[in-house]
Amino acid sequence: xxxxxxxxxxxxxxxxxxxxxxxxxxxxxxxxxxxxxxxxxxxxxxxxxxxxxxxxxxxxxxxxxxxxxxxxxxxxxxxxxxxxxxxxxxxxxxxxxxxxxxxxxxxxxxxxxxxxxxxxxxxxxxxxxxxxxxxxxxxxxxxxxxxxxxxxxxxxxxxxxxxxxxxxxxxxxxxxxxxxxxxxxxxxxxxxxxxxxxxxxxxxxxxxxxxxxxxxxxxxxxxxxxxxxxxxxxxxxxxxxxxxxxxxxxxxxxxxxxxxxxxxxxxxxxxxxx
Amino acid sequence: xxxxxxxxxxxxxxxxxxxxxxxxxxxxxxxxxxxxxxxxxxxxxxxxxxxxxxxxxxxxxxxxxxxxxxxxxxxxxxxxxxxxxxxxxxxxxxxxxxxxxxxxxxxxxxxxxxxxxxxxxxxxxxxxxxxxxxxxxxxxxxxxxxxxxxxxxxxx
Numbered sequence: 001x002x003x004x005x006x007x008x009x010x011x012x013x014x015x016x017x018x019x020x021x022x023x024x025x026x027x028x029x030x031x032x033x034x035x036x037x038x039x040x041x042x043x044x045x046x047x048x049x050x051x052x053x054x055x056x057x058x059x060x061x062x063x064x065x066x067x068x069x070x071x072x073x074x075x076x077x078x079x080x081x082x083x084x085x086x087x088x089x090x091x092x093x094x095x096x097x098x099x100x101x102x103x104x105x106x107x108x109x110x111x112x113x114x115x116x117x118x119x120x121x122x123x124x125x126x127x128x129x130x131x132x133x134x135x136x137x138x139x140x141x142x143x144x145x146x147x148x149x150x151x152x153x154x155x156x157x158x159x160x161x162x163x164x165x166x167x168x169x170x171x172x173x174x175x176x177x178x179x180x181x182x183x184x185x186x187x188x189x190x191x192x193x194x195x196x197x198x199x200x201x202x203x204x205x206x207x208x209x210x211x212x213x214x215x216x217x218x219x220x221x222x223x224x225x226x227x228x229x230x231x232x233x234x235x236x237x238x239x240x241x242x243x244x245x246x247x248x249x250x251x252x253x254x255x256x257x258x259x260x261x262x263x264x265x266x267x268x269x270x271x272x273x274x
Numbered sequence: 275x276x277x278x279x280x281x282x283x284x285x286x287x288x289x290x291x292x293x294x295x296x297x298x299x300x301x302x303x304x305x306x307x308x309x310x311x312x313x314x315x316x317x318x319x320x321x322x323x324x325x326x327x328x329x330x331x332x333x334x335x336x337x338x339x340x341x342x343x344x345x346x347x348x349x350x351x352x353x354x355x356x357x358x359x360x361x362x363x364x365x366x367x368x369x370x371x372x373x374x375x376x377x378x379x380x381x382x383x384x385x386x387x388x389x390x391x392x393x394x395x396x397x398x399x400x401x402x403x404x405x406x407x408x409x410x411x412x413x414x415x416x417x418x419x420x421x422x423x424x425x426x427x428x429x430x
Contacts, residue, residue: 043277109292
């Protein structure tokens with residue numbers, strides 16, 4: 001928080017601003033001190049909070065699952081192993097249902113996406129002013145802790161998935177097969193090739209866009225609601241943000257699940273020959 | 275909310291996490307799960323096999339029991355029969371022995387009687403002769419009358 005009693009608009013603006021580090025035309029390599037400065041940095045800037053928290057969550061995922069995996073017994077599992085195995089089997093089952101080609105990489109991708117996105121989304125349940133307030137005390141002005149409310153994070157993952165789709169489409173069908181698929185569906189006639197191409201390329205490009213924007217939109221909207229609720233007087237705000245947080249437990253899991261399942265479905269499509 | 279380098283950073287992070295997950299996270303958990311699955315399946319298999327074995331053993335035990343019961347009954351019956359036979363035989367022998375002894379006794383008694391009769395006859399004859407001698411004193415020629423007396427004795 002910026003202290004000295006900000007207006008509602010300032011409060012909201014402040015909460016939606018990432019901690020940006022980049023090359024400013026006037027100040028050189030520095031941390032942006034305002035939203036305007038962050039915009040002026042253009043593309044060559046990085047959101048330290050998004051990167052930091054997403055890496056932290058990803059590392060937490062890898063560390064936790066690796067720890068359990070290393071000690072995994074084939075006998076009676078402990079509580080932690082049980083929980084991890086539950087998530088693992090859930091993802092494995094989902095992949096087995098939706099993905100039928102032979103590819104050993106898809107299940108780990110799905111597991112990574114599901115748990116990583118879930119953990120990043122979960123940060124949203126941390127009270128809205130707690131961590132930003134803490135960082136403000138340490139002299140860090142901006143802190144947006146939920147990486148999935150940053151389109152860079154969600155689109156980054158979605159583009160990763162997009163490249164995987166392209167890669168496997170070409171790997172399975174060959175360049176010719178892939179181009180042929182783009183040219184001859186949905187209408188199998190040479191006269192309609194241009195029309196098919198436009199349709200298929202749009203549908204291909206829409207896949208990562210819908211993936212990334214769906215997750216971003218859901219998380220961002222939820223975050224904004226939390227911020228708005230936080231503007232209410234403290235003695236009434238809990239009546240709204242407690243139900244909203246409980247509701248968000250569902251949204252968090254659901255969005256992680258949707259992202260994962262759609263990724264698996266898209267990759268299945270990439271392995272299919274029409 | 276600006277699109278910037280974070281996008282690339284996130285893609286790289288995604289790639290690294292996927293690689294790490296594929297290499298170090300997925301295999302051990304997957305192995306453990308599948309091994310346990312196999313173990314449980316084996317255990318269930320073994321249990322059902324043991325159950326079948328138990329049933330078989332039970333059946334065999336029942337059969338053996340039934341067989342031995344039958345044998346025991348047979349042996350018992352034979353023993354009964356044999357003992358009955360032995361009793362019967364013993365009774366027969368005893369009866370025969372008794373009969374024989376009775377017959378012997380009878381014969382002996384007969385003999386005794388005959389002997390007593392003979393003696394009695396002799397004594398009677400002598401008494402008769404003595405009596406007659408006393409009556410007739412010496413008037414009787416012993417040789418002469420001897421014949422007569424003997425005849426008398428046999429008639430007695």
